Amino acid sequence: MAKIVVVEDEKDLQDLLTYNLEQAGHTVVAADRGAEGVRLVREQRPDVVLLDLMLPDISGTEVCRTIKNDPSCRRTAVVMLTARGEEVDRVVGFELGADDYVVKPFSVRELLLRVQAILRRSHPAEPGSDELIEFGVLKVDRQAHRVWVSGEEIELTALEFRLLMTLYERKNRVQTRSALLDDVWGIQADITTRTVDTHVKRLREKLLGARNYVETVRGVGYRFCGSPDEAVA
Amino acid sequence: MAKIVVVEDEKDLQDLLTYNLEQAGHTVVAADRGAEGVRLVREQRPDVVLLDLMLPDISGTEVCRTIKNDPSCRRTAVVMLTARGEEVDRVVGFELGADDYVVKPFSVRELLLRVQAILRRSHPAEPGSDELIEFGVLKVDRQAHRVWVSGEEIELTALEFRLLMTLYERKNRVQTRSALLDDVWGIQADITTRTVDTHVKRLREKLLGARNYVETVRGVGYRFCGSPDEAVA
DNA sequence: TCCGCGCTGTCACCTGCCTGTCACACGACC
DNA sequence: GGTCGTGTGACAGGCAGGTGACAGCGCGGA
Structure with a gap:
């Protein structure tokens, strides 16, 4: 391959x-x-x-x-x-x-x-897998690991960046905390699930106007919203 | 599990x-x-x-x-x-x-x-469990954990969502209260069976136009109707 | 070498919502 | 009409999630 x-x-x-x-x-x-x-x-x-x-x-x-x-x-x-x-x-x-x-x-x-x-x-042949992501007020350059909100660049840590990308890649699908632990932290991570909450909070803080893109699904986990418009509420 | x-x-x-x-x-x-x-x-x-x-x-x-x-x-x-x-x-x-x-x-x-x-x-490889359900005016996206009735999104709690899915999966088959307790609440259901009634009521409230899909079978339990048309009554 | 800083995991506190229970009303079946 | 089963509204307790604070760690600069 x-x-x-x-x-x-x-x-x-x-x-x-x-x-x-x-x-x-x-x-x-x-x-x-x-x-x-x-x-x-x-x-x-x-x-x-x-x-x-x-x-x-x-x-x-x-x-x-x-x-x-x-x-x-x-x-x-x-x-x-x-x-x-x-x-x-x-x-x-x-x-x-x-x-x-x-x-x-x-x-x-x-x-x-x-x-x-x-x-x-x-693989550029595949659609929807661009290295440059534009989603509402959110813009991400995956290669450079840079993120902008409403044109303003924000600084994310490596962990926050990965969390954001993991959520984004599974847009409109709920991720349980333990699924996020696996995919963001790796399986061996000996971590409380509440740690996920903390990092979601930190991520949201930095996301400013894009913070509503990360939705909480009570009793289940977190979800990146399906389209930018849905998030205004 | x-x-x-x-x-x-x-x-x-x-x-x-x-x-x-x-x-x-x-x-x-x-x-x-x-x-x-x-x-x-x-x-x-x-x-x-x-x-x-x-x-x-x-x-x-x-x-x-x-x-x-x-x-x-x-x-x-x-x-x-x-x-x-x-x-x-x-x-x-x-x-x-x-x-x-x-x-x-x-x-x-x-x-x-x-x-x-x-x-x-x-798990997702499991066949037969469609992720996108359309049933009359009811639409459910299991992965996103979202539900629509007549195109309007409704908010269900995690428990209500599970209840709805459990009933739906056993469409046209009566579920006793204790069976529902097992499947929705988990094995060690330390709960009055009347609790099921309460949650069915809450579910129906939110289901609005789709509320009749959940039928009461007196003396036995509840049943999700077999086809959307049957429910109009 | 020491100190300060940024990142991270954990904890405790708080709030609001969910949820289980009860009592009562209602309707069906006898 | 009586009785049983179900619908319904109210309520209290608990729990899930948001949040701020803190400690440990590694690193870089002084």
């Missing part, structure tokens, strides 16, 4: 990823080191790079920056593999331009889902 | 899993041996199998392969329980078609989350 480069020094994990991605029908090339990773990416022009943040030689952030600054690799999406509490915000944000991240330890299932999601988005 | 088969020879762990899964509302059947596990799976057709990798007779991988190759068990998801360091076996686990795995020692909480996630993801 897609060509993927895995840059990961831990051999077991590299094998696990390679095997399962191939099993899912992708072509995989793996590298142990950052430098080798960069070389492979330039040579192979993959659709996706899975990039460990901690590498023996060059740091993953450096690799990411290099890739993203290389015009010939513009088509390549970068997914960072990070340990909990690592600098996710800078990595995924505007600064480095990674397209998504997964927090270790992750389940293979989760990673595959994320890779699928990225591939789906970057 | 779901039916689960646990295949685990270590008695303590088996008990622990059984207890916690039942506590979470699932039905659990446990086996000590691989062969017994296969038999149980074929017999019970569970939603999920928790499968230890190290079993006294047949290995877990073998059990997994057998299950996954049996067409009648296609609907069953397999979660492998593996000991730490069996990296190779992780791979093998996925090779065999296991849907997920957990590394021992794992927290019960984590396992429950995984089981939930698997159930959630495999």
Whole structure:
């Protein structure tokens, strides 16, 4: 289906990823080191790079920056593999331009889902999967991880951004708190469901005029409204 | 909620899993041996199998392969329980078609989350439960949790929504109050049966023009009428 | 090295709505 | 007409969700 480069020094994990991605029908090339990773990416022009943040030689952030600054690799999406509490915000944000991240330890299932999601988005053939989203007063540039409300840019954390995108992708479908925990935080997250509430609150605060797009369905969960007009109420 | 088969020879762990899964509302059947596990799976057709990798007779991988190759068990998801360091076996686990795995020692909480996630993801595949329902003047979007009557959206509480869906799914069949208590309120309904009446009343109030779809069968219970026309009276 | 800052998870408090229960009214069936 | 079953309105308690505050953590700057 897609060509993927895995840059990961831990051999077991590299094998696990390679095997399962191939099993899912992708072509995989793996590298142990950052430098080798960069070389492979330039040579192979993959659709996706899975990039460990901690590498023996060059740091993953450096690799990411290099890739993203290389015009010939513009088509390549970068997914960072990070340990909990690592600098996710800078990595995924505007600064480095990674397209998504997964927090270790992750389940293979989760990673595959994320890779699928990225591939789906970057396939321009498919309609409705634009990287540039316009929804009422809300505007989102997924690649740059930037968000505007009524033309005014707002700053979201990596987590808030992912929460917003997860809700948006399932527009007009209720998401239970535990479904959101899975898809936003990852399965291993040892978190109270009330944490979701808090982050929804923070997200709404920042969304200002677009805050009503995120609707509460009492006793069930949250829902991104189906069309901008419905939300005015 | 779901039916689960646990295949685990270590008695303590088996008990622990059984207890916690039942506590979470699932039905659990446990086996000590691989062969017994296969038999149980074929017999019970569970939603999920928790499968230890190290079993006294047949290995877990073998059990997994057998299950996954049996067409009648296609609907069953397999979660492998593996000991730490069996990296190779992780791979093998996925090779065999296991849907997920957990590394021992794992927290019960984590396992429950995984089981939930698997159930959630495999559920929508269920046929026959249309997501968009149109029935006379009544329209229901199950995924969005929204209801319209004659084009006008009405607001139902989570409970009322469940009640309506339960009645609708058993269209044209009388539901006793206690059956409704089971299905809408959950098994341990510690409630007066008259509570059902109250909620039917509230539901009818909100249903406006569709209120006659919910019929009273005196001395028995309630019934959702078979076709929209019957209800005009 | 220390301090401050931003992000995040948790908690406690509060409010409003949902919900279970009751008592009474009403209607059907005998 | 009597009785049983159901409809209905009122009410109190509880719970779900919004919200503000706080602590831990990692990072960056001094």
